[in-house]
Amino acid sequence: MSSKKIAGYLVGVSLALSSVALHAEDKVYRLKLAETWGANTPILGDAPKNMAKLAEQMSNGRLQIRIDSANKHKAPLGVFDLVKSGQYDLGHSSSYYWKGKVPNTLYFSSMPFGMMATEQYAWFYQGGGLELMQQVYEPHNLLSFPGGNSDIQMGGWFKNEIRSVEDLQGLKMRIPGFAGEIFAKVGATPTNIPPSELFMSLERGTIDALEWVGPAFDLRMGFHKIAPYYYTAWHEPGSETQFLVNKKVWDDLPADLQVILETAFRVAAFDMYNQAIHENAQSWAKMKAEFPTIQVRDFPPAVLDAMKKANQELLQEQAQQDPLAKTILDSQAEYLSAVRQWTDISLRAYLDTRE
The missing domain is CATH 3.40.190.10 (Periplasmic binding protein-like II)
Known part of the structure; x- marks a missing residue:
């Protein structure tokens, strides 16, 4: 084959590969999410809706997420199994619902006399909590991400x-x-x-x-x-919900869509926390009045x-029975001990000045 023909062949291959790459970038990923909540449940149900909208917008339409409420899939406390088995790609629920299946999951929602929401978010994202949560969920073909906090x-x-x-x-x-x-x-x-x-x-x-x-x-x-x-x-001083992801589905997503999806999780979770504080204040005023x-x-x-x-x-x-439980509980106790000292001289001290 002449050099001119070889050059022409390589140009053709390059164009073909570029076409494939472009086609791959344009591929639409249609995912299904099962939520524990009933249709139109306020705040809890708003989080997955907001997440799906954000993911679609940030991905320029490449991520399309359909949400099925509990009244459709008929398994409000079965979301763990629905996502693990691959019947659904994603889930929105609360981690402590699965303690009967995997006892170590309960530590990632809220613990009695434990961390408040702000402290717990710091533990998740700065203190190693997110990594410990993945250590619990990955053996079950799952990943778990904070899904929004309903506050105390x-x-x-x-x-x-x-x-x-x-x-x-x-x-x-x-x-x-x-x-x-x-x-x-x-x-x-x-x-x-x-x-x-x-x-x-x-x-x-x-x-x-x-x-x-x-x-x-x-x-x-x-x-x-x-x-x-x-x-x-x-x-429940800071009750965190969760976004569950089927691990195989996650691994099959392009890297940029993984980043977009995780970002949508974090933004929707933050919005849910703000919404919960706002609506709790409004509803409490209404309760007292009416x-x-x-x-x-x-x-x-x-x-x-x-x-x-x-x-x-x-x-x-729990700590004596399971080494991983001990690791998680030790991590939470150590982090709470440190972060609560700051909470005491900042938030608690400020609130005391208001009394």
Whole structure:
């Protein structure tokens, strides 16, 4: 073959490769996301919608994400399995829902008496928390990313006032995660119920009490019509949701779309946190004005002491049983010890000046 023919051949190959590359860059990736929440659930459901819109805009349409709510896929507490198996590419839920399948997942939502949202975000992105979360999820063909924080969660709605630890004995309460284990240890009977069934369960007496989130979420649910005692926080000081990703789907995405998707996760999570604070404030003002029968209560010191004691005992048991659990819990405890010193002389000190 002459040099001229070789040159022509190489030009042809180059053009063909350029065409393939251009075609690859234009490829549209259509992903499906399953969420734990029902259709049009405020705040929680807004996060995946905002994420999908951002991902589409930033990718110039190359990422198209369809969201299926719980009423469509029929498995609100099955999102972990839906994404792991590949039935869905993405999920939006809460990590502590999977503690029965993978116990170490519960540490990445919110821990009783633990970090507040701002402290926990710092741990995720600066203190090694995100890397530990991937260490837990990757063996299950999953990746997990922070999915939006509902801020500090109220302690729950109770039909009867809690005056002592004795009042918790046999009390049937919807409360998931590690807090449920603490309640069990102090004598209550915790259970987890999908969001769509909460009001009916409380109304029919299937449960005596429940915790959901905070005013922005609770007001719409109408719990105050049945259980007038609204208790303040202890169990979820910064409750983080999650975006789940099927690992194979992630690996098949081009590098730029991985960056775009993760960026969309972070922005949507930040927006959800801001939205939760804003709407909690508005809803609490409405609750006070329109429903004066709501009675806000703090758990008595003896009850809090019992729960703190149970919390420490359970944490020690978890750490002794599983080396990875110990690594995660040690990381959280060390980070909390350091960051809370700053919180004390900054945020707490400022709030004290307002009293």
